[in-house]
Amino acid sequence: AKELFAFAEECPGDYVKDGRIPAGNMYNDGGQYLDEHAFAAAWLHKATGEKVYLDKAVEYYWQCCSVHQNVDQPYKLLQWADMSIGVNLLLYEATLFDQFASALQLHLDNWIATVPRTPKGLSYFNDWAANRFAANAAFTAIVAADLGFNPERYREYAKSQIMYMLGDCCLDPITGQSTQSHLIGFGPAWPVSPHHRGSSCKGEECSCTAGANVRTLWGALIGGPTKDDMLSADGCSDFVHSEVALDFSAGFT
DSSP: OHHHHHHHHHSOSOTTTTSSSOOTTTTOOTTOOHHHHHHHHHHHHHHHOOHHHHHHHHHHHHHHTOGGGOOSSSOOOOBTTBOHHHHHHHHHHHHOOHHHHHHHHHHHHHHHHHSOBOTTOOBOSOSTTHHHHHHHHHHHHHHHHHTTSSHHHHHHHHHHHHHIIIIITSBOTTTOOBOOOSBTTOSSOOOSOOBOHHHHEETTEEOOSSSOOSSOOTTOBOOOOOTTSOOOSSGGGOHHHHBOOHHHHHHHO
16 A cells, blocks of 8 residues: 555556546546545555654645535535545544544535435435435444534434435335335345346346346445436336446445
């Protein structure tokens, strides 16, 4: 990790944006990479206790990641392209500085208050994989609660989001019992046709339909519902809602 961090500092740049890694725009986050530097430095400090990494993390934080500098949105969101709030959490844990505390609470309070919810309560930041963003926000809230910030409120919010994905999304109006979850393999029923090559192919034969995939992708979290809490009837072909990915499951797990 130290060697990789040293390389990143010696050879900075956006290797996708400038074409050195031929990934097109798939992983282009607008040329922002200093949040990865800050996140790496913060983790290296946590792992080693060496102050030089904490100093670097703080330096990068003020260049890239301060929630106070974020004027376009009322919150920062932990996601694959933005480590800012993760940096904030680690720096508060390491320093207990007030500026990190106020930024953290500002982020979470604004997220909880301003992001629209589905009728059944899921934070709906984006139609593409709403579960991902809600789960990552829940994770952030849990970590903040563990650090002493609004423990009751933040844990209750996190619980509401995770329980939605585990079956509160789909309760029988008569029995009050869950009829389906968004987590493959969990509950009385779950999505059977996620957008995932490995589970939908047998040998060279692949089928991306609403029918059940040939393999069960145990433990995968699907992208999520529509904004009215409906799960897609199209299954695999509706990749906006039925896709699965590592970053969908990261905060959730």
